[in-house]
Amino acid sequence: MQGSSTAWSTFRSFARDREVAKQRLRPGTVSRVAAYARPYARQLVLFLLLTAVAGGTVVATPLLMKAIIDEGVVPGNSQVVVALALALAVLALVEAVLTLAQRWFSARIGEGLIFDLRTEVFAHVQRMSLAFFTRTQTGALISRLNTDVIGAQRALTTTLSTVVSNVISLVLVLGTMLVLSWQITLLLLLLLPVFVVPAKIFGRKLAAITRESMRLDAEMSALMTERFTVGGAMLVKLYGRPEDEVRQFSDRAARVRDIGVVSAMYSRIFFTGLTLVAALATAVVYGVGGTLAIDGALELGTLVALATLLTRLYGPLTALSNVHVDIMTALVSFDRVFEVLDLRPSITEPVAPRLLPEPAGDQPGLAVQFDQVSFRYPRPDEVSLASLESVAVAEPNAQANEAVHAPVVRPHPGGEDLSSGGAISQADGAGGPAANDTDVVLRQLSFTAEPGEMVALVGPSGAGKTTVTHLVARLYDPGSGTVRLGGVDVRELDSASLRAAVGVVTQEAHLLHDTVAGNLRYAHPEASDAELYAALRSARLGSLLEELPDGLDTVVGDRGYRLSGGEKQRLAIARLLLKQPAVVVLDEATAHLDAESEQAVQQALTAALRGRTSLVIAHRLATVREADRILVLDGGRIVEQGTHEELLRGGGLYAELYRTQFALQE
Known part of the structure; x- marks a missing residue:
């Protein structure tokens, strides 16, 4: 041989x-x-x-x-x-x-x-x-x-x-x-x-x-x-x-x-x-x-x-x-x-992208408008591959053995809304086949958040609250109807312009395995150290900075596990403050904070969001009371809207939610 x-x-x-x-x-x-x-x-x-x-x-x-x-x-x-x-x-x-x-x-x-x-x-x-x-x-x-x-x-x-x-x-x-x-x-x-x-x-x-x-x-x-x-x-x-x-x-x-x-x-x-x-x-x-x-x-x-x-x-x-x-x-x-x-993205860049208009006057906020929006989450065959949903097993010497065998697809359990903690289910995206009525998450939804207005979204789990915020950030496109930002259809906007205009803080803030500075500069790469310190202090993290061994160069660990839940959330809020977007989306952003931290961050957010348009999903009465308007969602529709006091007097779904969810907080 x-x-x-x-x-x-x-x-x-x-x-x-x-x-x-x-x-x-x-x-x-x-x-x-x-x-x-x-x-x-x-x-x-x-x-x-x-x-x-x-x-x-x-x-x-x-x-x-x-x-x-x-x-x-x-x-x-x-x-x-x-x-x-x-x-x-x-x-x-x-x-x-x-x-x-x-x-x-x-x-x-x-x-x-x-x-x-x-x-x-x-x-x-x-x-x-x-x-x-x-x-x-x-x-x-x-x-x-x-x-x-x-x-x-x-x-x-x-x-x-x-x-x-x-x-x-x-x-x-x-x-x-x-x-x-x-x-x-x-x-x-x-x-x-x-x-x-x-x-x-x-x-x-x-x-x-x-x-x-x-x-x-x-x-x-x-x-x-x-x-x-x-x-x-x-x-x-x-x-x-x-x-x-x-x-x-x-x-x-x-x-x-x-x-x-x-x-x-x-x-x-x-x-x-x-x-x-x-x-x-x-x-x-x-x-x-x-x-x-x-x-x-x-x-x-x-x-x-x-x-x-x-x-x-x-x-x-x-x-x-x-x-x-x-x-x-x-x-x-x-x-x-x-x-x-060959798998085509469902969210595509427009052929002739438009830029967002400059905010009017001194207010940095832009109007957010939903016009007869209906939506269902996409089916697996519309957005993914069956072979990517099976366990990948590598062949020795870098050869792909799993390609030989038919994949075993284990679909996610259904669920209408990510806010309920369920997985994404079927869809009613643009151009998709007709869906059953039970697949539809939003139904002919229409509302306008004016520039500088804080709008709270409340409702039972699965009502479509998180879906609304996803459509604003164009994580999905509506099946029918239009979502506008500053009067422009988000599907016509330049993606970089849209990302710069919309800032999001979710309930589970994701931090990179990087330093504090690295996580903050992900939102604003050119930010100076002074700007980073200012954002951290605004998010009430000044005391933490004094305790960190390496200051801004401290590594936060995998998914931020070296920080407490409240510290992670405030760091994510500091990242948002550093970005200074025209539209702010807060999806249970203060859920992991204790009462004292929440009050401090609420004060920071109130100052930082002044003049900016904000959509807030909250289960805390303090957050809801601060809102200029409350939209009550149920079954993908707005069933009530108004201020806290107006909705309480109405005696509808919001009043029921108040009795079961907010009364003890008060």
Whole structure:
């Protein structure tokens, strides 16, 4: 055999799932792959030329060895021996240089392709709507950016070079051996099925073991991921039983250990089989060839050359016997990347984007208007892929194994409104099919929040309050009707202009695993330290700043877990204050604050939001009383509106909510 690298490459090829060869690629996949390769066409040509030259050198060494023996050693010509030995050394140097050059071109092309695909997929995913992320499993999406992109890259480097090199090597080696001794060559070819047929059968078992090993590794990794996050660790410490946790992990780790032993033995048997076949073939060469050499029918140098060429024959033959699996594995990886790129975002940039008008007078606020707005959340097939909702399991050596198997889709439980804590359900987006009446979240909703007005949204869980705020920020588009900001349809606005105008603080403020300054500057990258300090003091975080060990450079931890719930919320509010948007959306923004902190932040918000338009979802009476107007939502409609006192006198739904929700607060 050609050595351990060839043996390992052959083993890896046979360990891949042969079912991948049965996959049907979408039309145009190969032409799209060619389009991605086009920018690297010149480098690819040079890479393939180097591969071809390197493949051609496989017969040069044995032939030089033949010449050294037959023309130098046997006749006793030392000058010929020295000259050919030097040529052999030069050839070895040339092969080393070719290997390095191949590796350089392979890395340049491969890493360039990875960069192109990753950046394109990442940019495309960034344009997807919020509905896409509520359904997509993060692990499956990351797998497309890592496992499948790397698998696709190998189609243009490893697989392509292997095929070219093996074909050239096989043709040259086989042709040379036939010229040297066609009798021995045919005899050696008769031995090929002795290895290939068992290897095919053995490969099926290897693929099954590989799949099982990946599944067990994924289960163990999932367990560690759940337990090693801050939230998971807290849950275990509060409710878990350490002995049971260790036992559960030990059981999974034991199965990983057992399958690892089986896999190691199978791989060793595979390599041993390769060695035995090579040894058997070598014995045939020296047995038959040695007899012919003694009888004078074969030169001694020819015998040595045949034995050397033999080591370079079975490797390419066995690799090429499984090349269709390698090629299809790489193409399926490309196809899975294209599947994500072909998923169209439901929120698109307008063809001729408009800018928001400048606020009138001294007030920075802009009017928010809902005009006969109806909405349903999109169905899974409208915003996501079934394969991205299943657990992603990566194939060894960066090959995508889960593409082979039909995904098991576990749909989210239904729910009308994110404010209820439920998952996004079906949709009534623009252009979508008609929905059942029960799917509709908002029904012909109309209201206007005037510039500088604070409008509170109240109502039972699932009434559509959070949906209203999502439409203002254009996280979704209405199925019918229009949402206007400053008199302009939000679907016609430049996305950067819209983001700058609308600021949102949700109930669960998300903080990056970054410093305090990094989290604040996410809203305003050019902000000075003085502005950061001012925003923190306005959010009543001045005392915290004095306690932080590194001030603004203090790392807040994963999702801000180094801070208390109230501190996280106030930091998110400071981020909002730093942005200074024209329209502010507060979705239970003070829910995690104690009474004292809430009062302090309310004062900060009152000052900061003066003159700005604000939509506030609140279950706290203090927040509701501050509102200029209260909209009471139920079943996706506004059933009441007015001030706190007016609605109490009305004796309707708000009065009932007041008795059950606000009375104790008062």
